[in-house]
Amino acid sequence: MSNEKMETEFSIIPSEHILKVWNNIAPLLEKLIERQGFSSLEEEFKKLAINKSHTLWIAWNKKDFNDVVMVLQTRIYDNILQIESCAGKDLNSWMDCYLEHCETLAQYGRDNNCKKSVIFNGRKGWSKILSKINMKVTGYSYEKEL
Numbered sequence: 461m462s463n464e465k466m467e468t469e470f471s472i473i474p475s476e477h478i479l480k481v482w483n484n485i486a487p488l489l490e491k492l493i494e495r496q497g498f499s500s501l502e503e504e505f506k507k508l509a510i511n512k513s514h515t516l517w518i519a520w521n522k523k524d525f526n527d528v529v530m531v532l533q534t535r536i537y538d539n540i541l542q543i544e545s546c547a548g549k550d551l552n553s554w555m556d557c558y559l560e561h562c563e564t565l566a567q568y569g570r571d572n573n574c575k576k577s578v579i580f581n582g583r584k585g586w587s588k589i590l591s592k593i594n595m596k597v598t599g600y601s602y603e604k605e606l
Contacts, residue, residue: 485516543578
C-alpha cells in the first residue's frame, strides 16, 4: 500500500450543475442524514439546487472526477461563513482534504465580506486537527429528541 497522498481538486458546484454530480455526492450526504438527523436527500437537494440557500463544495481525486473525497455545504449569514455539513469517505481522507483546501474557503469568505468561518456540528476529536489552522472550540451543541 502506498503512502502517497491523493491529489485533489476543490470547487464550488453551481446550483445548476448539482444534478450532474448528485450520484457521486448522495452517498456522502446519506451519511450526514444518518448521523446528524438531516431530513432527507430530497431536502438536501432542494436546499442546494432549488432554494439555493446553501453552497455545495466538493473535492475530488484529481485523476478521477467521479471519486468524490469530500462534500461541504456552506452558507453566508451575518458576515459569517458557516460550514454546516462536512462529509467524506473516511475521516482521514476528508480531513486532510479540508486542511489542504481551507484557504480556498477562507478566501471565498473574505471575498463575501465574512469576518470569520464556523464549522457547525463538528466532533470533539476534530479540535486537535483543526487547531493546526487556528480554529478553536467556541461552544457546544446540545439536542433533545422531540
